Every structure is written in structure tokens, then in C-alpha cells.
Amino acid sequence: MSDRYRRGLDVAEQLANDKLAHFVKSGVAEIAPDFARMVIEFAFGDLYSRESLDLRSREMIAIAALAASGHAGPQLRVHVESASSVGIEKAEVVEILMQVALYSGFPAALNALADCHDLLTDDNCLTRACG
Amino acid sequence: MSDRYRRGLDVAEQLANDKLAHFVKSGVAEIAPDFARMVIEFAFGDLYSRESLDLRSREMIAIAALAASGHAGPQLRVHVESASSVGIEKAEVVEILMQVALYSGFPAALNALADCHDLLTDDNCLTRACG
Amino acid sequence: MSDRYRRGLDVAEQLANDKLAHFVKSGVAEIAPDFARMVIEFAFGDLYSRESLDLRSREMIAIAALAASGHAGPQLRVHVESASSVGIEKAEVVEILMQVALYSGFPAALNALADCHDLLTDDNCLTRACG
Amino acid sequence: MSDRYRRGLDVAEQLANDKLAHFVKSGVAEIAPDFARMVIEFAFGDLYSRESLDLRSREMIAIAALAASGHAGPQLRVHVESASSVGIEKAEVVEILMQVALYSGFPAALNALADCHDLLTDDNCLTRACG
Amino acid sequence: MSDRYRRGLDVAEQLANDKLAHFVKSGVAEIAPDFARMVIEFAFGDLYSRESLDLRSREMIAIAALAASGHAGPQLRVHVESASSVGIEKAEVVEILMQVALYSGFPAALNALADCHDLLTDDNCLTRACG
Amino acid sequence: MSDRYRRGLDVAEQLANDKLAHFVKSGVAEIAPDFARMVIEFAFGDLYSRESLDLRSREMIAIAALAASGHAGPQLRVHVESASSVGIEKAEVVEILMQVALYSGFPAALNALADCHDLLTDDNCLTRACG
Numbered sequence A, B, C, D, E, F: 001m002s003d004r005y006r007r008g009l010d011v012a013e014q015l016a017n018d019k020l021a022h023f024v025k026s027g028v029a030e031i032a033p034d035f036a037r038m039v040i041e042f043a044f045g046d047l048y049s050r051e052s053l054d055l056r057s058r059e060m061i062a063i064a065a066l067a068a069s070g071h072a073g074p075q076l077r078v079h080v081e082s083a084s085s086v087g088i089e090k091a092e093v094v095e096i097l098m099q100v101a102l103y104s105g106f107p108a109a110l111n112a113l114a115d116c117h118d119l120l121t122d123d124n125c126l127t128r129a130c131g
Helices: A003-014 A018-024 A027-031 A033-048 A055-069 A073-086 A090-104 A106-115 B003-014 B018-024 B027-031 B033-048 B055-069 B073-086 B090-104 B106-115 C003-014 C018-024 C027-031 C033-048 C055-069 C073-086 C090-104 C106-115 D003-014 D018-024 D027-031 D033-048 D055-069 D073-086 D090-104 D106-115 E003-014 E018-024 E027-031 E033-048 E055-069 E073-086 E090-104 E106-115 F003-014 F018-024 F027-031 F033-048 F055-069 F073-086 F090-104 F106-115
Strands: none
Touching: A003 A033, A027 A033, A027 E106, A033 B090, A033 E090, A033 E106, A033 F033, A055 A073, A055 A090, A055 A106, A055 B055, A055 B090, A073 A090, A073 A106, A073 E106, A090 A106, A090 B033, A090 B055, A090 C033, A090 D106, A106 C027, A106 C033, A106 C073, A106 D090, B003 B033, B018 B073, B027 B033, B027 D106, B033 C033, B033 D090, B033 D106, B055 B073, B055 B090, B055 B106, B073 B090, B073 B106, B073 D106, B090 B106, B090 E106, B090 F033, B106 E090, B106 F027, B106 F033, B106 F073, C003 C033, C027 C033, C033 D090, C055 C073, C055 C090, C055 C106, C055 D055, C055 D090, C073 C090, C073 C106, C090 C106, C090 D033, C090 D055, C090 E033, C090 F106, C106 E027, C106 E033, C106 E073, C106 F090, D003 D033, D027 D033, D027 F106, D033 E033, D033 F090, D033 F106, D055 D073, D055 D090, D055 D106, D073 D090, D073 D106, D073 F106, D090 D106, E003 E033, E027 E033, E033 F090, E055 E073, E055 E090, E055 E106, E055 F055, E055 F090, E073 E090, E073 E106, E090 E106, E090 F033, E090 F055, F003 F033, F027 F033, F055 F073, F055 F090, F055 F106, F073 F090, F073 F106, F090 F106
């Protein structure tokens, strides 16, 4: 296990994201194991672990950029799930997605809200366990 | 002048952005005056002025989403110029653009860096006057 | 209820679109009620209600732009459903989607046709009730 | 000269567009002559010449779809220049570009307006000769 | 049947692609028969049949461009299915999709891999019959 | 200098691309030196150096994906300049760009041809020195 990979897993742990952990040994990993490793090494090990931005800012940026692209629903869900682990509230996620309408149009914003509907309905669900 | 427009100008003032002020009576305003007004009213008066996110977060989101789209160089420059007014340092802008490479590819990130090259070269220029 | 909202609902009524009416109190409205209101106020109240273009032209533009974006299937369906209310025939919708292939490629056009397949199969279904 | 090519040139003539005529023997034609021919044959000869939509509708669709894509400034200019030949007024072109902001965001609309600024400044220039 | 159509079917046969054959008389053909014909005539009859590139190169290009666009899952599947008929191995398809991450970002590459997951799981399935 | 960086430079050398070499110490490197290094390490050191695809195939994929995105003119030029070093002829580059029209529309293909016009005019220029 490379240092970059270890650093990537450290970041993933701080994001407390089961989806991310699951990703390492799932679908993509099955057909493209080197690529799954590279995502952890490069995205999380190389970029996310840099200190110039805190993880809260990085997750806001991820949510904004993914919603803006219009075709990244699954990745958007992963980062919306991580949001609460770094102190981003649901109301803030909704606000980010609304702002994206300015830059990428209403369909991108509306589809992003729909893609994450279940993750954003219960006001408390992102900051504590949902019963 | 509508309340929404006034609220929009208030936000623009906090962003201390001459480009933005210029925009109100320039190019676009000349051929589409109602649209220039709507941008101020809707983008800044309706959305930016909401309290769920502070302006620092909103400008990070703007920079991320605009860079991610790949075709919004002029708008990206406006928001990179506003960044320092809300406490975002140049090194942070660079870091946001680097992170966008993950979601929209290297060309989008490289072109965003090139589009804002002059705004990002001098390390101090965004946080205090450049001589 | 603001004047802008009322004007937006007036337009929605002319589009005789249940989907649109439904939208006001549904999915998005549940997690982002202010955004659902803004869509009605801004999209329909501010822009669609302007007299420079008739609603038939506006719906053609909506269908063309949504299909061109490649990621707006749900919104495309809403506007294809409204098309008949403003005198656009099914054959014309198909023709618009075919033309979009020129600007955004065949996949965007083919996926738009597939997204609206059920709305476009019966020749009469858009201009009178389908039994 | 194929029938499809001749039909394409007929359409181009109705659009009274020097840019289009110029295109046939210019830049692209020099390095990709077969492609320049295919554009005339397929875009104008096969699609535009179909009777299901009149040329006025087709040009509205072209302007909407090209502005929506965000990266088609040169092609947008060609079609904005053709607009007056098929009875579309400048104020209508501006209105189409404003509406595109809904679907593709403000930057796409603002850049489209800027790309065509000189074509849209004089109120009369599209409907009669500019002195 | 035009010469262009016949040439298009010849290419389709070399791609040994049932999906493609199916496409001719299916969904899209039902609501837009002229468009289904044009796809065969223009895409396969006019472009693919040109000798400047062999079909193996053309399918690599198709897979790269479709994955890069981020919204062409169904078309990507058609071309990944054709890949083996022109000598492209599964490992090469995976490698193309990985490389696309550089130009269009990780989500486009990850979604392309997910869209074609079943076509890429069994190592032998593209080069000989799967039992 | 990391192994990954060294491997990246090796690939760059095979592409015999001055633009690429220039990139290492230029514009982007000035404001984002870590990012310039990461591009070499990740794009060329990690991905391009993998043996599953030869460099000729990789450059075809790069050209197709970059043209398809519609907003990567500068990067497209870099790879079109590298094309001849790996045995891709100008006529083949033109053919790739023509094929991209199918997937991303005519404007993307036409703009790609225009972006690389000077690199594609002289028939011999890519395969031997131009006087």
C-alpha cells in the first residue's frame, strides 16, 4: 500500500463515508482495480489531503462542481453523504444546489436536488442518526 | 428601483467588485437592459443575499461551479476578483481550481488557471493593493 | 403571494401542464420550498410572461435548449407535455429534436427522443385526450 | 453536385447569409473539404429543407440550442446573422438568449449576448440595411 | 434503399452489432423513422465508411468521445458491444475509459465504467461467446 | 524527482512535444507549480505509461475526447502537435475531428478544426519538417 493510498484512506475516514469505503472494493474496482486505486491515491491522497483548504471547503466545492456538471448524480450523492461529517448542514447543501442554478441552469439544480432528495428530506439526518 | 435590485447592489458592494458595478451599465446592459437588471435582482438580490451561506462560501461555490462548466471564463474572472473581498486568498483560489480537475477534467482546470493567470500571479495582490 | 408568482401561475395555466402544477407542491418544494417558488417567479413570472415572444416560440426554444444540454430529460418531458397547449404538434417536436442533433450530436437527440417516447408515439395524443 | 448539396445551397440562399456562403470555400473547406460539403448536404440539404418546420422556427431553434451549448460562439453568430432573413427581429434574438439562461445558466446567456453584441446593438440593423 | 443506407448497413454488419440492427426498427424508428434512416446513412454510410481510418480506430474514437460527453450511456454501450468485432479487447476499453478521466473528469469515467459494467466483467466475453 | 514524474517525462519525450516541455515551466507552473507537476505525474506518469494501449491509440483518444468536450482548444492543439510523433497523419486527425461531429455536434467539430487550422493545412507538416 503506497503512502498516497494510505493518505487517501485517511481522508476517506474523516469523511466517514461508507459509500467511499464500499467503492474501494466494488463495481468499478472489479473491472478496473487500478483505476479504483488511482482515485483514492490521486483524488484523496494527492489533492484532498493538501492543507490549503479544509475538508469543509473541499466538500462544498465538490458539491458545487458536481452539480454544475449535470451528469454526476452518483458522485454528488457520495459527497452529499459526506457533507455532515465535515460540518455542512442539509440547509447549506440545499443552498449550494440552488446557487448552482445561476451558473448551470435550473435543470442541473433541480436534478441535483432530486438525485439527493432522500438525503435531504429529514432535517436532522445528516447531523445525527436517523431512526 | 426594486427592493430586490437594491439588495442585489448591496451584495455587489460587499464584493467590492468594479467589474460587477461596470456590468450594470455596460455591454450586456446596452442590448439587454432588462436582463442586466434581472441578473442583479435574481442572482444577487434573491440568491446571494440569503443568509444560509456566508459570502465567502458563496464565492468558493461560484468559482468551483464556473470553472467546472468549462465555458465561463469571463464570469470566473469576475468572481476571482471578488474573492479577496470576502477573505479568500489567492492560494485558495488556485486550490479550488486544482480540485475542479477531479470533477471536470484537467483542461477545465488548466483553462481556468490560464483565464485568471494575471489575477493569481502576485501572491499579495488579492489581499492588499498591488503597486 | 407576490405579483411575480401570480404572473408565473398564469403562464403555467396557459401551458395547461399538470406536471408544472404538481411541481409547485412536490419533491423539490419539500426540500427547497423557496427554490420552487423562485422557479415559478423567475422562470415563468419574469421571463416567460414577457411579450417579446409568444408562448409557442418559448416552448420551441425550451425544447431545443433542454435537448441540447443532454442532461435535462425530466425538464424536457415537462415542456414536451406543454407543447400541444400552445399549438406545437408532435411531428414538430420530433423535428426540433432531430435538428438538435446538428448542434449537440446524435446521442443528445436520440436520448431526447427516447426520454419522450411515450409522449410522442400516438399522433393525436398531444392535441386531444388519449383513450 | 449532388441533389442534397443543391438543396442545401437553396436553403443557404434563403438565409441570405454571406458567412454561410463564405464557409463553403474557406477555412474548414481548405483542410476538410469533404466535411464542408457534408455540412451543406446534411445540415441544410437533409434537415433544414424538411417541411415540418418553417425556416423562422428552425433559426430560433438553432439560436437556442447553440447558445445553450456554451461553446458555439462562431456558429451562433452565423445564425444570428441569418435571423433577419427569416423574419426574426433583434429584440426576439435577445429574448431567446435571455430565456436560455433558465436552461444553461447565466454565463451561457451572457456570453452569447457578448458574442453577438455588434450584431444586436442597432435596433434596426437586422430588419433593414444599416447605413 | 439509398446507396448511402446500404453502405451504412454494410458497416453495421462488420460491427456485428445486434443493438445497431435492432435500432433500425425500434423505439426511435417508431416516432422518427426518417431520423433512424439518417443515422444509418450519415453516421455509418457517409462517415464510418470512409477509408482514412479503420473501424478499430473509429470504435476507439467513438468510445472516447461518448464517454467524454458524460450523457451518452446508451450509445456508449452500443459501441462497447461492437468493440470486440473490430479487435478491441475489454482491457483496452477499460483503459480508454480510464484515460477519459483526464479530459472530462472522474465522474464521466466512473459512470462510463458503471454503464458498461456487465459488458466488461467477464474477461473473455468480448472476444468469444459467453456461456 | 519522483519515479512517477520521471516516467511522465519519458512519455512526454516520446511525444516529442515542445509545447508539453514548455508547459512544465510556464504559465500554469508559475501560479500552480504543484499542479503542473501532478499533470506530468498523473496524466503521463500514471496513465499514459501503462502498457494496455500504445501511444498512437492514446493520442487518438486524447484528440477525440478533447474535441468532444467543446472547451479544450489549447489542450487539443498540444495533442494534435504530438500526433505525428506517434505515427498519426494529418488526414487521420481531420478524420477523427469529423467523426466527433456525430457525438458532440457540428460546432464542436468545426471549432476543433478551426483551433488546429494552421497545424493541419500543409499535408506534410506533421510527418516531416516544414520549411
